[in-house]
Amino acid sequence: MSKQSGNFAAWPYPSHAYVGGLWRRSALSRKVPTLACCFLFLFLLCNAPCSAATLKAAVAKVDITPPIGLPMYGFLDRIKEGKVSTGVSDPLYARVLILEVSEKRLALVTLDLGRTFNAAGIEWLRKAIAASSGISFLIVNASHTHSGPNLLDEYPSGQAPAWEIEILNKIAATVHEASGRLVEAHLGTGYGSVYIGYNRRVVSSDGRVTMLWSNPGMEPTSPLDPRVSVLRVDDTGGKPLAILVNYACHPVVLGADNTKYSADFVAVMASTVEAALEGSPICFFLQGGDGDINPYYATTPLREDATAKRDWTGRRLGEEAARIARTIRTEASSPATIDFTDDVINFPLRWDATTLRDSLLKTFGPRIFEDHAGTLVHDPPPDHLELHVITLLLGKRIAFVGMPGEPFVNFQINWRDRCPVPDVFFLGYTNGYFDYLPTIDAAAEGGYGAADSNTYLEVGAGEQILRHALVRVYEMLGRLKDEPEKD
Secondary structure, eight states: OOOOOOOOOOOOOOSOOOOSSOOOSOHHHHHHHHHHHHHHHHHHHHTOOOOOOOEEEEEEEEEOOOOTTOBBSSOHHHHHTTOBOOEESSOOEEEEEEEEETTEEEEEEEESSSSOOOHHHHHHHHHHHHHHHOOOEEEEEEOOOSSSBOOOSSOTTSSOOHHHHHHHHHHHHHHHHHHTTOEEEEEEEEEEEOOOEEEOEEEOTTSOEEEOOOOTTOOOOSSOOOEEEEEEEEETTSOEEEEEEEEOOOOOSBOTTOOEEOOTHHHHHHHHHHHHSTTOOEEEEEEOSOTTEEETTTTBOGGGOHHHHHHHHHHHHHHHHHHHHHHOOOBOOSSOOEEEEEEEEEEEBSSOHHHHHHHHHHHHOGGGGGTSOGGGGSSSOOSEEEEEEEEEEETTTEEEEEOSSEEOHHHHHHHHHHOSSSEEEEESSBSSOOSEEOOHHHHHHOOTTTSSTTOOBOTTHHHHHHHHHHHHHHHHTTOSOSSOOOO
């Protein structure tokens, strides 16, 4: 999809002006009214009302909790044992935000799921909402809860199961519903910080990496990004429509012994925010660069009151997000623009594909491909993978990048440091899923998610994606020229 700039309605220039020809006086007297008409024309031109484009928005959410009895996402031990869901702790939702400027419509869909749909599912959704709702651009972001149903890259039958197709249809219908009740909207941003998690990779002085899978003592680790980034969307009367909360932390307080569907701490965060603000807004969670970030109480056994620890984690994040949201003063976007790119970048595999596949099968058995690296089931396996990279710029000042995998937190920090606009949001698990995206440094250090079979894109893929998105933002701002400067 090519890059596009924002659109503005045409200025209503007068079609003509009365500048003389009827004055029948002396030559000098004829010039005076002619000049007066010219000044009047210029005055009217400079003060003519402009029908500039405005930003419109709508929100909706839909319950996407699947049937009980399905395999659950994440935790290899649970997958190897063949455990399936046995109930519902809290419903899973898809939340929809529609933004419109002139003929451009963007749909942001957040999912209480472990990952986004596969490429075929996202492409189906993109086409369906384009046809039914005039959606130009689509962003799908998953929270990465490990208490949802398992989604696969490839299905043995070649078609997604009925429950997944039903979810896709529900989302398409919800987008259509929301797009029919757009209202003029204002945006505002705010920032704060909260500590609910830690970096689970511990690098010792001799360079060895050990994994700290839980940290109930809340020992400090690094790198870590406690930043809570909030985007508030209001109607013109100041009523909040949507509160978008961007934060980096794995939703894995509930561990492998849990077999009930749950959005984990994200559900508690969202309900805390919604209860704290008047006007019944919908709270969206935008998962960030959490590839190496766990909550303090990660994988707490149910017998140790995991639900209470999940709720504590969600309330902490929700209370800070609500505090920030209450301080935000929204305003009309000037200019009201939506710039968007969905670029496909090809990346070679990091490892020899056949060797990797054989190693995974030997270590974990054939069910390993139900969790990740599903594209490797092809024979022969691919020698490269195609990743969708999302770049979004709202009003020339609010920038989003979306990576299709589990990026490490330093990418989020780096994006904020380098992006040339005041407000930035960083999204992982967006428009695809390709497991871990470690930094080059982490890949060299090794450890889980950095140098094992959970990362199968070439080293430096994350850095390339980030650099690509930065170039796109500079292009959207008009700060990169199409031709070389003249000497």
